[in-house]
Amino acid sequence: MITQHPEREQILLENVLSALGNPLRLHVVRVLAAGGEHNCSNVLEGVSKSTLTHHWRVLRESGVIWQRPSGRENLLSLRREDLDARFPGLLDVLLEAVNSGASSVAPHGAQPMADARRG
Template sequence: MTAHPDRAQIELTNVLSALGNPLRLCIVRVLADGCEHTCGSIVDGVPKSNLTHHYRVLRDAGIIWQRVSGRETLQSLRREDLDARFPGLLDSLLAAARNETEDPFAAAGSASPRTQG
């Protein structure tokens, strides 16, 4: 696994580019709960190889942490780092995504979030 960028290396253009994809924004919306999630527990209906690509883009942009735990890779949002670098940006993007009138999962290739119990 590639190293995560340091906080100071997180660039606004990379963050915005990564979150411009509906599926990646969907992933970040789920991770905004502050918990760690396994790769397969975030969205349904997306091939593992596609998800691996999207997680890599999010990690390389400095948006998520990835941590290997046994046979699983856990994802979590780098909220503290993003808030320090770009105050209010993440909250604004998440609020805008919640207010979208179009189904964001349909735009992401029919992916839907897993039901949170």
């Protein structure tokens, strides 16, 4: 069972900004912002499972993503509604900066999946 999803009121700006200060995690948010749930093993290629597990934990505990078990996998989705309620416009500004090339979208060694390249 996956725990440690903060309630909406418990999501703190400093935790969200810290989580999104990492280029890999920011890229994950860009992928998830396209909507729907994504299998955790299909968001990025070329990153070890232990590294991904760490990044999912940081994003989950900061309140940026929902993570839920589905069989032998976990599904990830962006907590867009909660983040927009707590910090109106924050995700839009961050995603606009990423999409305009003002930020790195995938760190060295990480390869975006095919549907991430469309966004």
